[in-house]
Each structure stands twice: as structure tokens, then as C-alpha cells.
Amino acid sequence: EVQLVESGGGLVQPRGSLRLSCAASGITFSRYWMSWVRQAPGKGLEWVANIKQDGSEKYYVDSVKGRFTISRDNAKNSLYLQMNSLRAEDTAVYYCATVSGWLVEYFDYWGQGTLVTVSS
Amino acid sequence: EIVMTQSPATLSVSPGDTATLSCRASQSVSSNLAWYQQKPGQAPRLLIYGASTRATGIPGRFSGSGSGSEFTLTISSLQSEDFAVYYCQQYNKWPPYTFGQGTKLEIK
Numbered sequence: 001e002v003q004l005v006e007s008g009g010g011l012v013q014p015r016g017s018l019r020l021s022c023a024a025s026g027i028t029f030s031r032y033w034m035s036w037v038r039q040a041p042g043k044g045l046e047w048v049a050n051i052k053q054d055g056s057e058k059y060y061v062d063s064v065k066g067r068f069t070i071s072r073d074n075a076k077n078s079l080y081l082q083m084n085s086l087r088a089e090d091t092a093v094y095y096c097a098t099v100s101g102w103l104v105e106y107f108d109y110w111g112q113g114t115l116v117t118v119s120s
Numbered sequence: 121e122i123v124m125t126q127s128p129a130t131l132s133v134s135p136g137d138t139a140t141l142s143c144r145a146s147q148s149v150s151s152n153l154a155w156y157q158q159k160p161g162q163a164p165r166l167l168i169y170g171a172s173t174r175a176t177g178i179p180g181r182f183s184g185s186g187s188g189s190e191f192t193l194t195i196s197s198l199q200s201e202d203f204a205v206y207y208c209q210q211y212n213k214w215p216p217y218t219f220g221q222g223t224k225l226e227i228k
Contacts, residue, residue, distance in 0.1 A: 110163035
């Protein structure tokens with residue numbers, strides 16, 4: 001059974017930092033592109049970042065460029081999201097997801113999410 | 121950035137009936153479109169990719185169609201567990217991947 005388990009969310013003040021983790025099991029983690037997707041309270045889905053299997057390619061949505069860093073440790077079957085200079089608009093549930101498809105296309109396995117709240 | 125627009129925002133349908141959800145892209149995405157289902161308090165679940173290919177384990181009552189910029193998700197013989205929010209997502213041109221704003225399918 002595939003399991004993606006996020007952790008590290010919580011309440012943080014504006015301009016603060018937080019590091020999210022995602023532990024994968026039931027898949028060969030090193031074979032997958034991985035993503036973070038977020039969902040603000042009561043809103044829709046927004047893709048945040050992608051990372052290639054070996055970590056050599058990373059992509060971000062414009063709103064987090066320069067503030068967020070995606071990384072992975074294939075030896076630990078883990079994905080990370082370092083979030084700096086947090087803003088109120090970063091408040092959301094953050095999901096990690098595997099990305100499948102020949103051209104890195106769709107999100108097939110998802111974690112249960114971790115809530116990040118940015119507030120003073 | 122490709123903008124995805126879903127309609128209607130809310131759709132009321134009776135159990136046993138058929139629901140038709142629409143998704144439009146601001147430019148052609150070929151068949152590079154996926155559909156997801158999300159229930160309250162849960163993560164999204166992949167339903168359809170390639171505009172019409174069902175993901176593993178997805179019942180046959182879910183079908184996707186369309187190409188270019190117009191897409192449809194059809195759910196036939198609606199069951200109680202099908203009432204949820206549905207999102208479309210394009211992956212023809214990324215970054216960024218973009219999602220529609222969602223259609224809430226509710227019980228009539």
C-alpha cells in the first residue's frame with residue numbers, strides 16, 4: 001500500500017520559516033518525480049513545486065520562488081519543503097504527491113496533508 | 121500560464137442520475153488533462169488522466185472526454201459516495217501546472 005505522510009505543519013508568524021517533510025512507503029520513491037500541492041482554506045488546489053527523481057531539476061510556482069526550496073533524500077524515502085519568509089497567503093494544507101506520466105504529468109498518489117497557518 | 125475554468129461551480133443532481141461537469145482551458149492543452157475528486161477533509165484522488173483514461177481502481181461510471189480546450193467529466197448512475205468536489209488540471213505546459221477552481225457536486 002502506498003503511503004505518503006506529511007509532517008511539520010503548524011502555526012508560524014509572518015516572515016517566519018517552517019520545514020515540511022513527507023515520508024513515502026509502498027513505492028520505489030527514487031523512481032518518482034515528486035510535488036508539493038497546497039490548498040488554502042475553502043479554496044482550490046495550487047501546485048507549488050516539483051523535483052526530479054535525482055533532485056537535479058526543481059520547479060516552482062512564481063509566488064514562492066526565492067522563498068521555498070524543495071528537496072529530497074532518496075535514502076530516507078523523504079521529500080521536504082523549506083519555507084522561508086512566510087506570508088499570510090501561504091496559509092494552506094500542503095500535500096505531497098507523486099507525479100506520473102511520460103512527461104511528468106499528473107498527481108497519482110497523495111498524502112493526507114499538513115496544515116500551515118501563517119498568522120501573528 | 122494556462123487558465124482552467126470549470127462550470128458550473130455547483131451542480132445538484134439526484135442519486136442514480138448522470139452528472140456532466142465541464143472544464144475549459146484558456147488555450148489548447150491537447151489531451152493533457154486530468155480530473156480529481158476531493159471529499160471533505162480528504163486529499164484529492166486521481167480519477168482520469170489523458171483526458172479519458174481512468175486511473176487504477178476508478179469505477180467505469182466515471183468517464184472523461186474532450187481535447188484541445190474543452191473537456192467533460194461524466195458520472196453516470198450517481199452513488200452517494202460520488203458527491204464531492206471535482207477539479208480538472210492541465211499538464212500540457214508546465215510550470216506551472218494549473219487547476220480549475222472546482223465543481224461541487226451535491227445531492228439534489
